[in-house]
Amino acid sequence: MAWKSRTRSLQVFDTELSADTVEWCPVPPNHDILACGTYQLQKGVGEEDATPSRTGRLYLFEFQREGLMSPPLTELQRMDTAAILDMKWCHMPVSERAMLGMAVATGELQLYTLSESQEGGRSLQALSSLEVGAERLALSLDWSTGRLDSSNVRVVCSDSAGCISVLSLAEGALTALSQWKAHDFEAWISAFSYWDTQLIYSGGDDCKLKGWDLRVGPSSPTFTSKRHSMGVCSIQSNPHREHILATGSYDEQILLWDGRNMRQPLNESPVGGGVWRLKWHPTNQHLLLAACMHNDFHILHCQQAVEGSGEACPVVASYILHNSLAYGADWSRLSLEDPAPCSPPAAEPKESLAESRGHLRIQYESPTASFDTSLEDDAGRYIPEGIPAPSTTPTAGPAVNLDQDAPSLSCLLASCSFYDHMLHVWRWDWTPDKGPQESEQG
Structure with missing residues (x-):
């Protein structure tokens, strides 16, 4: 069955400082936050040895679909903070409130609650913070609540010293349960198995993907994989399908795994850019959103790969209107059943490398600026060491075979890019089409 895919920009917002993480609130009735x-x-x-400082800012927005001629985002709050490396909403309310966790450059994990004033306005209020270690950056976090289990709410955090920390949340306060040295260099990412929250995955700049069982203790990992050839920087457990895990790396590959056999991935999908973040769709078990650093944002369909085809996941949609490193991306749970508004003017698409007059030099940097590598081909495109140059856009692959009665999809997403400090809100419409499979950018 052929499908018609279309992405459309709804609004572009200048964050002034370099933007690297966006998160829609998953807790009703705040899906518009x-x-x-x-x-x-x-x-x-x-x-010469002056210590650099890292500053950040947290923005809070409300999305409104009313009024086709007005921008849908309304800024509710801005708060100056330490530089923010990652943030995640708890998947469910805590003490009847939505809660946001942030990993910041001071080595802290910070918690904020979403509060509503008597006038009806919403804002974030600081609740608790805990330093995971001195002279380090907190780099990532994940909540144990991916399948809406509130029995034992915990947070896992990774840091620039290569350590993993597990913290518990009780009565609004964070308590450290355990911490261990997991990676030789930066531990870019850590994540729970949402199906068994005693299992934790971590990835680091030592190119290793590791598993840990909290019941056994962190003395040794349950597995160590060197299947990625560069630093592992994104991991997410599929909340809809047991055992399925997605990982991404600076090596420009997305790997899907069956957690019962971590010797070999189910499949490998090249996406033409370092994979900084991966997000499974909130309700569709087969859709995976990828922020691909030097190669924009892409939505992959993983059904055939998960079922054992061994083939790369086809890209069913791409959003290419950012002009800098693609870092933050997330799905909204907000319904978009109404007709889509017209697209307002958006940032101009990138000038193609072929049309560029000069030699384009791309700096391949981590967000912590802890390393800086520049490898290019004759056209100025970044090439990972020892890896063939990828095409500018991932191959769409064969037509996706779906159930004939599969419904249309209309999804609201947000993405952000680093050096141009831009936040984009956009929608993706995926509808059955009797003609040839096609994809368009609006």
């Missing part, structure tokens, strides 16, 4: 975090490296002035 969007948080965006920024990270700015301020280099020291004066002495």
Whole structure:
């Protein structure tokens, strides 16, 4: 069955500081709430060894579909903070409130609750914070509540010292349960298995993907995989399908795994850019959103790969209107059953490398600026060491075979990019089409 895929920009917002993480609130009735975090490296002035400072800002927005001629985002709050590396909403309310966790450059995990004033306005209020270690950056976090289990709410956090920390949340306060050295360099990412929250996955700049069982203790990992050839920087357990895990790396590959056999991935999908974040769709078990750093944002359909085809996941949609490193991306749970509004003016698409007059130099940086590599081909495109140059856009692959009665999809998404400090809100419409499979960008 052929499908017609279309992405359309709804609004572009300048965050002023470099934007690296966006998160829609998953807790009803706040699906219209969007948080965006920024990270700015301020280099020291004066002495050569002056310590750089890292500052950030947290934005809170409300999305409104009313009024086709007005921008849908309304800014509710902005708060200056330490530089934000990652943030995630708890998947369910805690003490009847939505809760946002942030991993920041001061080495802290910070918690905020979403509160509503008597006038009806919503804002984030600081609740609790805990330092996971001195002289390190907190790099990622994940909640144990991916399948809406509130029996034992915990948070896992990774940091720039290569450590993983597990914390519990009780009566609004964070308590450290355990911490261990997991990776030789930065531990870019950590994540729970949402199906068995005693299992934790971690990925680091040492190119290793590891598993940990909290019942056994962190003395040794349950597995160590070197299947990725560069730093592992994104991991997410599929909340809809047991045992399925997605990982991404600077090596520009997305790997799908069956957690019962971590010796070999189910499949490998090249996406032409370092995979900084991966997000499974909130209700569709087969759709995976990828923020691909140097190669935009893509939605992959993983059904055939999960069922054992061994083939790369086809890309069913791409959003290409950002002009810088694609870092943050997330799905909204807000319904978009109404007709889509007209697209307002958006940032101009990138000038193609072929049309560029000069040699385009791309700096391949981590958000912590802890390394800086520049490898290019004759056209100025980034090439990972020892890996063939990818095409600019991932191959769409064969037509996706879906059930004939599969419904149309209309999804609201947000994405952000780093050096141009831009937040984009956009929609994706995927509808059955009797003609040839096609994809268009609006």
